[in-house]
Amino acid sequence: MSIEGPRERKYIYEIHFLRAFACLAVVCVHVSATNYGMNSQTWNEFTYFLNQYGRFGTPIFAVISGFLLFFQVRNKGFHLGYFLKSRLTKIVIPFLIWSIAYRYILYYYDHQAFGDVQAEVVKILKGNSFYHLYFVVIVIQFYFLFPFLQKLFRTQTLMMIFTFLSLWISYQLYGFQSNINGPVGDFLSSKSFMPVWIFYFAFGGFLAYFWDEIVSFAVKRPWKMFTIAMLISLGAIVEYKVNGYVSNRRLTNLANIPLLCIAVIGMYPFLSRWNVLNKSLMIIGKYSMGIYLIHPMILYLFARHLPQNYWSVYYVPLMFILVILIAVVFIRIIQFLPFSQFVIPVPKMRKRQSMTQKEIHTNKIAV
Template sequence: MSAETANQPGRENKKYIFEVHFLRAFACLAVVGVHVSATHFGMNEETWNRLTYFINQYGRFGTPIFAVISGFLLFYQVKRKGFQPGKFLKSRASKIVLPFLVWSLAYRYLLYYYDNQALGTPASELKKILLGESFYHLYFVAIVVQFYLIFPFLQKIFRTQTLMLLFTFVSLLISYNLFGFNPGIEGPFGNFLASKSFMPIWLFYFAFGGLLAYIWDEIVSYATKRPWKMFALAMAVSAGAVVENNINGDLSNRRLSNLVNIPLLSIAIIGMYPLLNKWNIIKRPLILLGQYSMGIYLVHPMILYLFARHLPHQYWHVNYVPAMFVAVLLIAAIFIRILQFIPLSGFIIPVPKLKKTKRSIETTETMDNKKSTA
């Protein structure tokens, strides 16, 4: 598909991609699972049990999938509407950069208040913020911001399916070769290049998201017609992760196997949309989780931090882990919902709006017609 065809107004501009909300919801649940289990680990003298260890290791799929979604949304927007530099800068600054700065300061104050972590020099504090070191989860937002810096150049070059495929292949080579990267440079710059905050390590996931944007209709058409096969694929990837964990021990979300696992799992989750869409009891919470995912990502470590300091020790028994997982999600969702009533709250936590579109109407009508002719 050419860039010119992609940018023409028409039916595609009216589509709303609910499948991405399901993918967001999965990534959100996975990341929260990692941090709930890790907090439980810390509160039990750094001891794992089978449940928390499984949750922690399986949840390592979440962050790379968020990178896929970030790349997808950026390239999908360019594919549909073209690239407007001013609008891009304004949107990213208000929806990502400003909330990132607000929450970096909030977490820095939390550590200052509870852990008596003295403030450093302005330069050192600024460095912490820019590298996402204000708290353990903010590094990924710093990675996304780094990708924003090069995206205006990437979108200008890669505007067709063929070129996106080339970009994805090159990114795969880059991410593969940067595994365990040691720049051999001393000092802050060398530490940054070797850290998990160095964006090129994650480049493949952003690029794969961009490729999805350019083959979206084909992927959705293929995967959603085979939901049970996609479910089997998701189970196969999950089983493979368990086997890999048993062989290699603790796994990082940057492990080499994720270069295969993440594309397969992302497509599988997209394909499972028709199964999950049948039951409102599952569909509605997942859509809400997808809608609130950015906010939950920003807020949930603070909830866990306060839990760790105020909940009585008996509540850190493994039997309470599922309840704690649900409680963290509920408190985060309620906080985000209340915050939405405050003017300019979007600069603190951005929440995308859902749209009713012709796509969902047409899909429903098509299914009804099939039933009536059967």
């Protein structure tokens, strides 16, 4: 199956748009959490909303990870050597580099002494070098399963079976606590245990195998998609108002995330009409992995160097924008350095304008 023409453009732009949404949501969580910490662990109504609403971001990143892997297999097949090399250079090596960087910054600023080599290696492997790296460990665990999964589930019917099976697994593992003592038991009960997240990766595969049908349905109904997104948002507000603090592993996300992903995809053609908004979101989507890796360090340094008066709730929107801008500028600078792809992976994007010109030229010939 080819990925030429419209299908490729849909994949590039709508997935980058979904990436941008997930990235902004994650940054909302960490900006608000840092503000909370800098205000004697006190929430403001606004920061609490940002923190709780942003909990959609991490599961959506899992969906995107599953989508990209299964979409590649669907269109180009699976080559184990390429897969291993790609994942090593784009994910594993950057993860190790940033794990070491965050471990050093904690040593430098917080005087957290280094333990023995085994303890430090275990900390890295569990994603405990800093609070956001656990998710990369989840993704890497999925990589170990993926060569087998892609061989088992290669049709739309089989992908539907995998999705429903994964939904059952994630549902059953909600709130799972292992009875095993020691490091293994701690890992099985931790938020880094991938099977708890398996449904989101599987739904990404579902999107990949039903991409044309889903996009065709969603983009024709932008206002309905907007309504779905608003209803999910209102539901999230009611949930944390009633139940209190909720995490990104909350049970309702098993329904919220698939609906929200489809809604965001459906809204893309409508929102992309605003050129400035479209370009900004495409940049954020393109740099989302780098922003994810870098932004906690920016916030960490802000917390240690900015005067206390800058941690007023009134500065939260400005703080949010600054974190994104600094991260984007830093990524752009890093890209000029040799071997930058091992530090911050940036996916390639085809320029939309050049594709449009090609279409115009083709249409002229046809006429």
